[in-house]
Amino acid sequence: MLIRLRSRDGLERVEVxxxxxxxxxxxxxxxxxxxxxxxxxxxxxxxLLITKEPGxxxxxxxxxxxxxxxxxQQGELVHMFYPFDRQVAADAKASxxxxxxxxxxxxxxxxxxxxxxxxxxxxxxxxxxxxxxxAANAFQQYVMAAHAFxxxxxxxxxxxxxxxxxxxxxxxxxxxxxxSAETLRLERQTEEEQRADLIATLLxxxxxxxxxxxxKSMANPDVILTAEEVTxxxxxxxxxxxxxxxxxxxxxxxxxxxxxxxxDVQFEAFQLSDQAVKLWEDGWIQxxxxxxxxxxxxxxxxxxxKKDPVIVAGKDVGEVDNNYFLVPVKIxxxxxxxxxxxxxxxxxxxxxxxxxRQHLQRFSSKPYVQRLSDFHVLLYLSKQPNxxxxxxxxxxxxxxxxxTPIPEGYTLIIDSLAQR
Numbered sequence: 230m231l232i233r234l235r236s237r238d239g240l241e242r243v244e245v246x247x248x249x250x251x252x253x254x255x256x257x258x259x260x261x262x263x264x265x266x267x268x269x270x271x272x273x274x275x276x277l278l279i280t281k282e283p284g285x286x287x288x289x290x291x292x293x294x295x296x297x298x299x300x301x302q303q304g305e306l307v308h309m310f311y312p313f314d315r316q317v318a319a320d321a322k323a324s325x326x327x328x329x330x331x332x333x334x335x336x337x338x339x340x341x342x343x344x345x346x347x348x349x350x351x352x353x354x355x356x357x358x359x360x361x362x363x364a365a366n367a368f369q370q371y372v373m374a375a376h377a378f379x380x381x382x383x384x385x386x387x388x389x390x391x392x393x394x395x396x397x398x399x400x401x402x403x404x405x406x407x408x409s410a411e412t413l414r415l416e417r418q419t420e421e422e423q424r425a426d427l428i429a430t431l432l433x434x435x436x437x438x439x440x441x442x443x444x445k446s447m448a449n450p451d452v453i454l455t456a457e458e459v460t461x462x463x464x465x466x467x468x469x470x471x472x473x474x475x476x477x478x479x480x481x482x483x484x485x486x487x488x489x490x491x492x493d494v495q496f497e498a499f500q501l502s503d504q505a506v507k508l509w510e511d512g513w514i515q516x517x518x519x520x521x522x523x524x525x526x527x528x529x530x531x532x533x534x535k536k537d538p539v540i541v542a543g544k545d546v547g548e549v550d551n552n553y554f555l556v557p558v559k560i561x562x563x564x565x566x567x568x569x570x571x572x573x574x575x576x577x578x579x580x581x582x583x584x585x586r587q588h589l590q591r592f593s594s595k596p597y598v599q600r601l602s603d604f605h606v607l608l609y610l611s612k613q614p615n616x617x618x619x620x621x622x623x624x625x626x627x628x629x630x631x632x633t634p635i636p637e638g639y640t641l642i643i644d645s646l647a648q649r
Contacts, residue, residue: 230418236309237278239317240512240530247418252292270310283310300414304464346540347549350502353556354471356394358498361565364401369478369494372442375577378480381413383441387429390472396437399566400604405575410444411521424611431626438474439465445480452523459525459551462501463509474558475499498558505554524548567602580609586647597635598628615642
């Protein structure tokens, strides 16, 4: 897990295992950056960098608390205090004035060229996102039936990316998560996600993005994506690459902007501009006081006190409308290479032998390999003690991928497991 550290001297990065504790994070910082562990104070509150009493910041003090329990995710920004000055390699370009030699003349044109201007990106890196109708329906139907779009829910997209720029989504993995009407936290880098990654690879897929729903009560015609959603998108694109896409599922709105009472559900797809992702990686995008607001606060990591560090439409500003960062992506649908009929992990609906038995009986008229042609069946089997991930699940997934018969020994084991 990548953790970004902002101190008075600049922005730095360390990597720790997802299951690491705060104490292990501090030790890694001490080892990599050469700061005595006893001198390190961490906090999510940016006020730590200007305080005279760092000991009053207690939110990241318990050395035994895990990063996962704190809700930290890939690319999390943490503020760091230590009682001395250090030389930090520049993670962002120096200011126009600080980077020039004393006495050097600069024209207005030179100055304008060096300022940070927020520009719209007209074309996305993926030409389109096509969803398997099986996977898309299973996702939106659950959100409607179980939560009525009252809270946010998300998942990771697995599929393929063609040379011509088309993303094809074949399955949606829904990790453990916490969602409310305003926020969403996915639990990432778990053992289950690693199993999902392996199964996807065996099926010829890879992670191609993520998907989330917007709560019906938060419908706002003026806000397409919130500040929190923009930062989450940036983290996904930084992790998966410039072709990663984001799908947003919501209830359609009336002309006055209010949410409809119908079950009309709309899918939209977006990417963030390359500039937005780079700004996030370099630490410019700040935690917003209103995570549901439609703009992001920007600060230059090297000049954090400057309130208007960027230019939008010819004006110096400190907040940027999220629409400047968004690039719409064409969305399509297709039949899908496998089905999505088995109970899906980490939902209110359980997964167990009875669900496996019902699934096998429901499709008893089909060849056994087609009955197992469900990403969530394979993921469920991979967690059973009867199956080894590197051997047994590999055999099953390869059979599904090539649609060749399942070896008889495995069918007997699966049938036995379903009868428990």
